[in-house]
Structure formats: C-alpha cells, structure tokens
Amino acid sequence: MVAPTAAEPVVASRRLLLPGLLDPVPGLETYWVRPGGITAVRVHGGDAVTVVDRQGRQRAEVTALRPDGTDARDLLGLTADAPATALRALAAAAAPGAVEDPVLAALLAHGLDPGELRAAVLFGEWSPAGSRETFRVAGPGFVVVAAPGGRMATDETTGNPPSDLVLEIRRADPRVREVPPLPPPLAEPILDVRVDAATAMSYEVKAGQYIQILDVEGRQCSDFLAFSAHRLQEGRERGLDATATRYFMGQAYPQPGLHGKFYDQDMEPLIEVVRDTVGRHDTFGLACNTKYYEDLGYFGHVNCTDNFNEQLRGYGIEERAGWPALNLFYNTAFDAANQLIFDEPWSRPGDYVLMRAGVDLVCASSACPDDIDPANAWVPTDVHLRVYSAERKFSMAMAHRTTPEQPATLTRETAFAPRTRALTRQFTEYRGYWLPTSFDGHGAVDEYWACRELAAVMDLSPLRKFEVLGPDAEALLQASVTRNIRRLSVNQVVYSAVCNETGGMIDDCTVFRLADTNFRFVGGDEYTGTWLREQAERLGLDRVWVKHSTDQMHNLAVQGPASRDVLRELVWTPGTQPAFADLTWFRFTIGRLGDHHGIPVVVSRTGYSGELGYEIWCHPSDGPAVWDAVWEAGRPHGMLPLGLDALDVLRIESGLVFAGYDFDDTVDPFEAGVGFTVPLKTKEDDFVGRDALLTRKAHPQRRLVGLELAGNEPAAHGDCVHVGRHQVGVVTSATRSPILRKNIALCRIAVEHAEIGTEVDVGKLDGHRKRIPARVVRFPFYDPDKERPRS
Template sequence: MSSDGTARPRVIEPGLPRWDPGTERYRLAGLGALILRLEAGDRLDIVDREGRQPCELAAFHPDSLKPDLAALNLQPGPVSAGIDAVLAGTPLGFGLPPDEIHQLRHQLAHWRMPKGSDGVARILEGDTRPGDKVTLNAARAVIVILHAPRGHGPAMLPDEQTPATDLSVIIRRATVNPLASPTLPAPLGDLVAEYRVDRCTALSYEVKEGQFIQVIDVDGRQCSDFVAFDARQLAEGRERGIDMTTTRTMLGAIYPGPGLASKFFDMDMQALTEVVRDTCGRHDTFGLACTARFYEDAGYPGHPSCSENFNNVLDRFGLARRRGWQAVNLFYNTGVNASNAIFLDDPWSRPGDYVLMRALKDLVCGSSACPDDIDATNAWNPTDIHVRIYDAKSDFTRAMAYRMTPDAEPRLTRETGFHARTSTLTRNFTEYKGFWLPSRFNNAGPTAEYWACREGAAVMDLSPLRKFEVLGADAEDLLQAACTRNIRKLSDGQVVYTAMCYDHGGMVDDGTVFRLGPDRYRWIGGDEFGGKWLRDLAEKKGLRQVWVKSATDQLHNIALQGPKSREILKEIIWTPPARPRVDEIQWFHFTVGRIGDYNGTAVLVSRTGYSGELGYEIFCHPKDAPKVWDAVWEAGQKHGLLPLGLEALDILRIEAGLVFANYEFNDQTDPFEAGIGFTVALKGNEEFVGREAIIRRKEHPQRVLVGLEIEAKQAVGHGDCVHVGRAQVGVVTSGCISPSLGKNIALCRVDVTYAAIGTEVEIGKIDGQQKRLPARVVRFPFYDPDKLKPRS
C-alpha cells in the first residue's frame, strides 16, 4: 500500500503459480480423462469453462477398489461408455499422443483399477454457464476418475454443434506442505533414472544411445545449462561435445527445435542429440555457462558458478577443467536486439516446462540449476531442476507447446486428422498454431504446387483453423456485436467474411461466420483467443442465452482449390434433395452432404478459400479425415491434383491480396488499414465493438495497405522498410515472386501521403539505407483483381 492507503500497481506475471500451497490445477480435455487420488478432507472443484459441458465421475476405494461415490456424497447413475473406455485404457478422444495413453495406463496399473464401472455420477448437466462449478468434499480417501463426454457419442458430425469441451479440475488439499514445490508433470514413459539438481548445483550422468533426456524447470523461470559429450570418443581421449557455433552453422537457426532442424552437433559436425519436445521455446546458444569471472567482475568474488560446478562433477569422466564451459543454456531468455547486442530478460519458462532430447550416441551429460541471483537470468531467484531418463523404446511425438494465453495450460503440437495421408508425401512439416502442417511436398515443391492450383486443382490441410459453435437465443446478438459485418442479414447456408475488433478499433482476428440455422452459427478464425473473446463479450453485455463452444478438435478440414475443383467434388459429394448440390453452391455458401452416397462419410462443403481461385473447403470429423482425403485424391488424379503446402499457399494468397494475421493486421491496425475495409458495415450495424473508433480512424487515416511492384528480383519480405528519400514511410507486410505475373510483388502498409497508384518508393535492404530496391504502388489484388475466378 502507498502512504495514502491506495493500492500500488503490481507487476503482472501470467503463468507463474497462482495458487496457495496445497492447491493443484488440472485441465480435463473434452472427451479426455483424469485419474486423481483424494484424501479425507480434500476439496474438489470441477469448473465448466465454456458452458453446457457435463462431467462423468466414478470413484473407488483405494484398497478394496469397490465403487465409492458415497465418499463424495454422490449417487451412482447409469454405466458410462466413456468411463468404461478410460478404465480399459482406450479413451475415446481422437488423436491422443501415445505418451498420454501410456500415462493413463500407467495410472490404471499403479492403482490396480478395475476394467469397468457399475455406475457413474453425472454433474454439471443442462444449460450451465461458463464458470459454473460443482464442489465435492472427500469424506475419506478415494480414487476418482473424471471424464468430459459428448452428449451423443464421441464423433461430432460436421453439421452438429455439440462438441465436448474442456473442464477445469482444482484440488485443495486438507493437509498442506507450505514448502512444497509445484507438482512435477507425470513421467512421459518408462523411467530409466531420474535426478534432482538442487538450486545452485550441477550433476553429471550417463545416457545410452537412443534414450531420452527430459530436463524440467520445477518452479519456473530457472535456467539449466546442459553439456553432452560423445562417450566413445571420450574413452579414446578425445573431447567431442555439443558445439554451439557448429550447430548454428549447420541449422541456420539460433537453437534447434522439434522438427527437421532439431539436432545439436559437435565440432566434427556429428549429431549428438535431437530435440523431440520443447514446451518453452526460448533458450540460449550464444554464451558460456556462467563463470567465476562473470561474478568476480560484477563484484561477487566466491559466488558459485555453473562452470565451476561442471568442473567438479565432470572431473570423474576425465574431462579437462576449464574456466568457462560451452553449454546449451536451457530456459535462458536471450536474443539479439536491433543494435546487434545480445540481451537477457526473465525466462519464459513456467513451472513444469521441459525440453525432451534423444541421445544419438552414448553420452556423458551434465545439467545445472544455475546459481545466478544477481540479474534476471533466473528471475533473481535460483530454484531446482529435475532430470529424467527414459527407455530407448519409448514413443514420443515431436511437439512444441502452444498456449492460447500466457497463463493457459500448454498443449503439445498435434497431428491433424489428415496427417496420416500428408505424412506419406513429405517430411517437411512446420508447427502452426499447435498443429503440424506441411510446408512443401516431395517431388513437386512450391512452384509446381502453385501452378496446380492456378491451372488445375490442389488440396491443402487447413485443420488448425479455430472453429467455435455459437449457439442460443442470443447468438445473433453476440455476433452482431462482435463482427464488423451485419450478421442479421445472413441466411441459413450462407457464409460471410468479417473482422472482429477491440474497442480502440484494432483487430482481434478475421474469419468467417457460418449460419447453420436459427440461433446456430459457427465462427472460423485463425486464433484460439477468438472464442475466449466472444465469451468475455457475452458476459460483458449480459447475454445469458448464448454459448461459445470450441470445436477445433472435432472438426478438421481440407481446402480443394483451383479451376478443376468443382469437377472433382461433383464426382464424390452426395447431397440430400433439400440441400444444394456442389455445382449449385454459390460463392460464400455451404451445403451438407456425404462422400459417395447416402451412407457415406458426413461432410460439410463450403465455397470458400484462401487462394484467389474457384475453391471449396471440406469439413469432417478427424476420424473420417483419411476417407475424405482418399476420395478427393482419387477423383482428382485425372485432373492433375497435387497436394499444396504453406509455402505455395503464401504465394497464392499474396497474389490474391488476402491478409494474414500479424502480417497485414494485428491489434494495432483497423480493418481499413489492413486492406479489408469492405468488411465494415457502418450502415446497418450500429452495435459492433470498436465502431466509433473505426469511424474516427477512417475519417483521419494515417496508413493504408497498398500493392507494390519491385523493379528487382531480390526477395523482399515481412518487416522490410519502405522509404521515400531518407525517411521511412511504410513497411512491407508480405512479399513474393509471382510465378504467373513474372513480377516481384509485395503488400505494404504505407503512409497515406504515398498511397496513390503510381507513387514511386524504395525498399531498404541491409540497414535500409545502403541498398534500395525501386518500387511503385500498384493496384491489388495483383491476380484477378475483380475476383472473377472464385465467383465463376
């Protein structure tokens, strides 16, 4: 408190522990399961995050394993197929990673759980609101199994709007250890060994080829230096350890990550380790492990250092002592700023974050819990590190962590329903919004994929698009307030492209709204935060009869684009008489049908896309994705169908003048600045968020999106500066060499003074001043500016 009694502003740190000691928090995924043990007096809160999501619960006495719902003052109801599937070790959720299933089966075996249940309790039923909860108190020790079911079986049809969504589970323990650290994540597989690295110390250990090394940040924001040496070379007197300069040179990246560029190399360019998972994503490969000299020069003689700690623990392997050890500084938040200087700041890691590596040779390893408490390296508070070694036979998916918000639970990179097919055609996958997507395909490449789309047909996986079911009597009112379009004009079966904006006019996201029926809409955008934003807006406006339900995990989609796309789909999509046929769907409309015939796989087909060509998107449940891909692929071969990756898609969308989040728009740009002012219905929609700010910004514009033609073939891209004379007047948002136009083109956000067609500008390279590429402002879209092809 300040001297006048008012509260002082505090530093906000999302993602760090927010609970008192003895409080545990878990995410129960839609269609997922949790197995937890409660002791007498423990309190269990089950919270419905999105509304209309029931929870099924079974309970067993820990010794007799007899059903014991009475311990929670609950009565058993009918048997649950979901709970029985969990007890059988075969949960109903689609695409669960193998290690999650392993953890479930490990818990079942550990507690000797029965193979089925006699009955379950069902709570949070009916029209629950986001945030509604049920509190249960344990009268005695009990093992609890929780399941978040869907009302009508695990697979949601593409025209249904009843996805299973997440629940929050919070345990408040009756007996509390106030000094306890946050709970470690469960082991990922069969453990060979595990070690605790106490704060300000280091340890050494051996790992066999093929085994996995997991380095865990226990409390969050704690750095851990990691060294590894080829054990066979070391036995012959040669020290060959991870070399940062070699690794950066080989990969062309600051540090490896899961995917193709995942290996750490020694000075002989031999790979020693491979990064399999990384839930933090910010590490250091520039500097040495901290040294005694570093602390001495800062005025702290005698301060412990990672380098001295490594000297002490690696001595037993015959490694020469050194004043500074080259190391991978895990969780150390460094980078290079605009002045070409290396900076450091508080680490990004949260409690339980980890890096999982696979040993590619027999290794001698060292891990530290860095003792630095004189700067932000460990957020001024050194804590512990935990190391686990897993068996070489373990099966771990390659993944990074995606968080919707900084304090959201991490979700590891998933495979889409179509991955089983696309992965047979390429190994070039990149992480996008929590999913693996192909960047290019074997034997074709971006140029061939591009021409297939422009001249024939191409199919691409766009499953990471976020889908939200917007339901209820207030659904239209919510979307009318959230979207810049006039949603009230939508008819059943129609789609509209729109923006959503904050109060100051900056954009939340762009996307499409589908009207499936009265009080039934679907929002499809690029950012998962869009669903939370809609729910928060409904709460703010007091709209009680609307629910925004996440459906991304139960609705995957491919886009079939190109002039032959209609001919391909006509051969394979059956529609009922009351629905439009594929050849009858108008631009920005959709139909519901089946693959092949009346008994085929259910799909929803919309005449939408992101290529500037005639095209369609096909939505299905992930379990049906291989069938849908096979049908499209087989029908498309005589039409020259090729798969299309993200690199070719980027060229297509730039030519068509289609915007991309954090390139053409962000929360500082309004729709007019982003080049999509046509989505703003200032007449007919008096209600949408940000309207008054957008009007002011439209009346007094400062920047506008324009097209550029560059008189040079040197590549330009996002962030390149645009000049008139010495002054910078704009910035390139996206650029490419257009295959069909034979020109170097770019989208650019520029000061309105220089936005007129024909205005000559220059794109700065090197430092923006030493080299300039001549360019001029042109009309965009560059390709088919009147959008005749997608309308055809």
C-alpha cells in the same frame, strides 16, 4: 501515522502477475479435465471441491474413492447413481497388458473393476457456460472427474462438441506445497534422478536414447553439455558447437522439426530436440563462472562452470574457465540495438525439453546456482533428469497455451497427416499442428502452377473452429464481429474482421450459418473463442454457448480451375440442402461423399488461393478416407498436393491478408486492406470497436497497397519503405510472382504516398545503403476483380 480521510482514499498496491506460476489464493489448486479425459486428485477431510463447466453444455462425471482405491460414494455427499462411462470407456480402449493412463493404472493396481464404478452426474445439455458445483470432502480419498464426450456429427446443424472442465480444490489446510509434483514419466525411464540446486551431474547415454530435462519448480536455468563418447575415447574433445549449429540450422537455437539438430565442431549432429514445452532458451551463452561472480563482487560463489569441471574430470575433458553451454529455460536475446539482454526464464513447474542422442554421448546437466540476477528468478531450485530407451518413440512437438493460465497443448498432426507424410518430409509447426511446406517430387513452383491452371489439394485443419449455439448466438456474433450477421442466411458464409475496442484486428474469420440459432465461427487464433465467451459475459448473453470444435472438424481445401470438376461427382447432397453444382461464392452445403451412405461432410465454396475453390470439412476420424476420395477424383485432372510455401505465393498475388504479417491488434481493417468487412453505414447495431473505427475511417493515416519492385531482388516482411530519406511504410508480405514474372509486395504505407503510380524505395540493409526502386500498383495483383473465384 495519520489515518486517511475520506478525501484520501486508500489505494491497494497491485501484485506482480505471474500467470501459471503462483496460485492467486493460498491453498487453491486448479486442475484441467480435457474433453473426453479424466483427472484424479487426492483430497482430505474439509477440502472443498468445485467442478466448473467452463464452456457450458458439458456433462461431468464425478467418482469418489477411498485412500485404498475402493468406492466411496459418501465422500462428497453426492448420489452416485450413474455408470462411470468415461472410466469404463478408458478401460475398454486400453490394450491388454499395456495400460498407460495413470488414472486407469492406479485403479487396476487396487484391484478395482472400472466397469463396476458409479458416478454422480453434473451439468448437461443446457448448462450455462461457467456453471459450477461445490462439495465438501468428508474424509481422505481421491476425486475422479471425467468430461465424457464423443464424436460431433458433421452432417447435423446442432452439434455440441465435448469441452473441458476445471477442477478446483480449496484445501482446508492451506499449506504451501514445497515442491510441485512432477509430471509422470513419458515412459519407463532408464535413469530418473534429481539434480539438486547449485550442483551438476554427469551421465552417459547411448545413441538413440532420449534425454528429458525438467524444471521442477519453474524459472530455473539448467546448463547442458554433450560430447561424443567415441571422440573422447580417441582423445579428441568434441562437444556442442554454437557456430556450427547456427550455420546449419539458421536459427539462434534449434527447435523441434526440420531444424532441430545440435552439431559439434566436426559438423556431426550430436543431439536432436524432440519436444520443447518452453519455447525460449539462452542462445549458447557461457555457463555462469567464477569471473562473472567476481566481477560483480561475489567472490567464491559456487558456479556451473566449476561444477562441470569437477563432473567431467573423470572423462579426461580439459577444464575451462567458462563453459559454452546450451542454457535450457534461460531467457536471453539480442535487442534492436544489438545488446545482449536477459530476464527471468519462461519455464513453468514441470516444463521440459526432450532430446534424442544421435551418437553415444557423455553429458552433463546443472541446476544453476545463480541467485544474484533474474537467471533463476533469484531463487535457485532443482532440476530433474530422465533418460528413456531408444526403443521408445515420442512425437515431435512444441507447447502452446491459449492463455498463460491454461495447460500446455503439444503440437499435433492433422487428420490428413497419414497421407501427407507419405508424400513429403518437409513439415513446419503452424499454430499447434504440423503442416507440409512443400511436397517431394514437386516443389512450391510446381504446386503453385497446379493451383493456377488445374487443381490442388491442401490441408488447412489448423483453422480454429467454434460452434456458437443458442438463442443469443446471433446477438453475440453481431456484437463481436464487424460484418452484419443478421443479414446472413442459412447455408451462407461471410468473411469478417474481429476487432478490439481500439479498432485493431485481433483475428479475421469466416462465419457459417447452419440454422437460426447455430453458427460455426472459423478463425485463425485459438484465443478468439475465449474472447467470444468474454463478450457474452460482458453483454449478459446467458443463452449462448461457444464450444471449441477444432478437434471435431478438420478440413481440406480443393482449389483451382478444375476444382468443381474434381468434386462434381464426388459430393452427394440430400434434397434439403443446396446441390453441389449450385453452390455460389461463399455458400455451403451439408452432404456426403459418393452417396447417402458415404462419409458426412460440409462443403463450402471458400478458399485462400484467389481461384475457384472449395473446402471440405469432415470429422478427423474420416480424414484419410476423405483425402483418398479427393485424391482419386483429382488424379484425372492433374491435381497436386499444395504446401504452405506455394500457398503464400498464391495468397499474396490475390491480395489475401495473413495474421501477424498484414495485420495485428494495432492495425484496423482499413489499414489491413479489408475495409469492406466494416459496413459502418448499413450495420446499425453496435459492435466491439465501432466508435474507434468510425474515427479511424474519417482520419486514415495508413493504407495497404501493392508494390511492384524493379529488378530481380525480392522484398521481405518487415523491410522499410522510403520516399527520399524518410520511411513512409513497411512491407508486410512479399514474394516472386510466377504468373506476373515480377517481385511484388504488400505494403502498409502513409496515405500521402498511397496513390497508384507513386514511386518509392524498398530499403535493405539499414534502409539507406541499399534500395530497390518500386511503385504503388493496383492490388490484388492477380485477378483484381475476383472473377475467377466467382466463376
């Protein structure tokens, strides 16, 4: 073998990236400590422990314990001279006899009094983002790391919300863990068993009980069957039916929420999905079977169908050559050519699906033995099964990860959910929160007219908030968003685009200036906060902190012509803040509800309806009280609650764009209809995407326009737009406008056909066999000069 010369550089081969599945370094383990939370990890002598303050300005409390649970202050060589406030608060908040936190339960089991524990304090009020401290472990024991934090003051301009910490353990003996630890049970299980790789198991559950199926090591398919136990006793076999389920749910497979039930052939719901931390499963394909393997030349291969037949024989269930099953964790889809495709499962170690039995069931679960294709990433592993009592109650949720490496966050309720749930059962999962789509007794059209003619109140808490703080805060935002932040005054808000290097929009946002060095960034995407921190690091701005504050700040929108009258007597402001009555468009004030003793709030003259309107920002703990106050003040004005369905109509009429529909990271602000957010002539400072936007503006190819459709048939997102045979655009958003009594749409179209009055066709079916005539019109369709929100 000839050694490479200087002219032949060695190129290292790149590894396949599997974020969240494999540790990049053998022996390195990573754990997350949530804001206000506690994480405990077993350690051994020689291990290196590193605590990372990811967002900065976050106090860390580190407590060391011996294997028997007793205090071990010399384990890490730290001076534990401060009270372990987070552990003490956890113990104080626990209900007597009902300790559910595993860390606290372990401490109490060893007879420890959390009130006596001490901690070493790391980081603090001004620690830079990414700060880290590393310690060597002297012997075996446990390391407990807490990220203490309380309520961020809504009425102050120097808020520092609690943020997460990262705990890294570099093992002295980097042995690969054979099996990742399972997450603890959600409650005391009735059944807690392992389904070994390449086997199946049958079991019975009663109506109302919960079935949790967990992927132990990740990327492992688990087929699931369920039959009505009562029908089996009658000699009738009634199991999960794909056709009935899809017919009623309108989806390839049910997901938590309104469309979460699985039906049998008699159209009876057998089970309901309660939680899903994966979000991608097979669409009722056959469980692997003898014929599948024989056709590929693997004769006699063990398979799920034969395993099921053996397990179900005792229940009198007739054997099949291939069982149509709910294939949990498996990853299949139909592509644009209508071909069935499949790839490795999306599931991570410990991911699970939680289902609730609607009737008494006979069930069977498998750990699929397929090792000849990506079904189990070529390496079959175990599946774990837990069954919980019907007396338990679990929140309905899906999982979200900001980046693949970060832990999953389950769908949550907003601060106003106790009030909205009393008014409707129509909720949908929106960006990690449950939001109402419409309200019982009203409906989208009624809610729409309330906003156009009177007033409406809406929960918009899923908007992502970030506190951007420090001497370099203005410089970071000036370099990261398209608007000129240097021109932003205190108590002013500005709407902006956020672009990548190619000019594509990764988010849109509003930026509030609270003080000279304090800003509040409100966007739609959780990832934008991570991206802002990356920009700060790239630019070398080490005196700025981007702190996630969504959990500290929920918000209601009060919109409509009467919104000012609704809030006029409700909002009190001190002399140091603008008076509510003086708020002009895109300004805000900090005050209280009622009087100077009232609930602290921020009130901004902003909204997403195209009407005069305001948003009220408060701490989540004050959410129900804020709703009650607004609701009572709005009652004399005919105010109604507003859901997502009505909001969509309002914002399309008003020409307000929506991420994922009207723009994404391949669409620039000019193509998205928000070119006014890019002041290329007046903003001299460089910002991300500036060069690309200069080129795009000089050579535009597409433009966002309004379409008015003939007839009564609406367009839909994704419909093709044609001139003659060829496609020239695509519908991004569409609705039936109640006030205009027309079908309208937003369309991204080639500039050659973007002039007002241009005749086009909206294609349905294949785009050729059915066409709806349309023409390009001025937009916003409603109040194009925005006189109403300015009023």
